[in-house]
Amino acid sequence: MRKTLTGLLAVLAMGLGTLSLHAEPLAYPHKVVTLVTHSSPGGGSDVFLRELTKYLGKYIGATFIVENVQGGSGAKAVARVAGAPADGSVFYATTPTYIYTSLLSKPSATYKDLEPLVNLFADSEVIYTRTDGPFNTLQDVIDKAKKERGRWGAANPASLERQAAEQLKRAAGVNAAIVTHEGGGDMMLNVMNGTLDIGIGEIQELRSQLAAGTIRLLATFNPERIPEKPDVPTVRESGYDVSLVKFRGLAGPKGLPEDVTKVWDVAIKNVLADPDYKKRYTEEVLVPNFIPHAQYQAFITNFADTTEAFLKETGAVK
Known part of the structure; x- marks a missing residue:
């Protein structure tokens, strides 16, 4: 029983x-x-x-x-x-x-x-570039901006990405041109074809390109490294005191x-x-x-x- x-x-x-x-x-x-x-x-x-x-x-x-x-x-x-x-x-x-x-x-x-x-x-907001481009680190991007100004992409004129780019410019003491778009898809195309040195966006926008190995992440604006991307340094670790989360x-x-x-x-x-x-x-x-x-x-x-x-x-x- x-x-x-x-x-x-x-x-x-x-x-x-x-x-x-x-x-x-x-x-x-x-x-x-x-x-x-x-x-x-x-x-x-x-x-x-x-x-x-x-x-x-x-x-x-x-x-x-x-x-x-x-x-x-x-x-x-x-x-x-x-x-x-x-x-x-x-x-x-x-x-x-x-x-x-x-x-x-x-x-x-x-x-x-x-x-x-x-x-x-x-x-998480990240900085990315094309894999076959000249940039291996965020410092490479800053060095170019000091010599040739450079072109950085942001999703649209009124966005956290735009402000992240502006804050990074100020922290690094450079005058890179911030090129805005109406969406992350358009910006991605311009990073891939070399029109932009870098783009600032979210990892979910980049999943296909990351899986294909056509882009690389240079840094994250997170206060700490992204657990799923432990090899990607923060912007602060790269020497620039900027931290933002969306x-x-x-x-x-x-x-x-x-x-x-x-x-x-x-x-x-x-x-x-x-x-x-x-x-x-x-x-x-x-x-x-x-x-x-x-x-x-x-x-x-x-x-x-x-x-x-x-x-x-x-x-x-x-």
């Missing part, structure tokens, strides 16, 4: 475990949800969203589509989402770009017109209902713990940095205030 009871309990436990692992997706008020990005196809936010959508449907009862709205360094995408209904049907992929665009220009809608929903990741999350129109934000808080925690997704984002060198809805507004406000202070210090804004 005892053995029989033990066996039944074991079977029951296995069944409950299976139920918890394969629970029904959370009910949601919309069958289709649009995730908007300012990034071009192949750019960092585009890759992030398209990979995320492969797993979200397991945890939220909806179909997710990605919409690329390019132009104005993110201004058009922000305006698209700010003007959408605040019902949970449309969201924007937040990165520092939407803060920089709001501060450096006068768009029709700014980061203040969106409601931060939830943050998912911290993303955030990746979601925001919607202002006034999101509580029943929507609660679903996303639960679903994002679950999707970040999903073993299949975890394997994918670890390969992309994305670090989970879950910030729930109740705390994300304060995070964005603090980032924006710090960024504005830096831009005023450097004379970029008055």
Whole structure:
């Protein structure tokens, strides 16, 4: 009898475990949800969203589509989402770009017109160059910039990558030309064909070229070396006191209902713990940095205030 009871309990436990692992997706008020990005196809936010959508449907009862709205360094995408209904049907992929665009220009809608929903990741910014080019280290790039100025690529005029490049210029005492693009894919092409000495971007944009061995990483702006890329030095280790980390999350129109934000808080925690997704984002060198809805507004406000202070210090804004 005892053995029989033990066996039944074991079977029951296995069944409950299976139920918890394969629970029904959370009910949601919309069958289709649009995730908007300012990034071009192949750019960092585009890759992030398209990979995320492969797993979200397991945890939220909806179909997710990605919409690329390019132009104005993110201004058009922000305006698209700010003007959408605040019902949970449309969201924007937040990165520092939407803060920089709001501060450096006068768009029709700014980061203040969106409601931060939830943050998912911290993303490593890296400096890369083509493998068959003349640069083996970051110092090689700086040495050329001292002699011939040089050309460095950044994703768009109002981006963390652009500010990383500007801060590196200042720290190194060089006057390299910063060439901006509307997306990481376009910048990659110009690095590969030698138009640019280096590009600054995220590893997830570079995965195909890294696997093919056509580009090399010269440094990361992370405070510490990337665990998955231990041979890549930090910019600080290379002798230049610059350190930056990118955030990746979601925001919607202002006034999101509580029943929507609660679903996303639960679903994002679950999707970040999903073993299949975890394997994918670890390969992309994305670090989970879950910030729930109740705390994300304060995070964005603090980032924006710090960024504005830096831009005023450097004379970029008055």
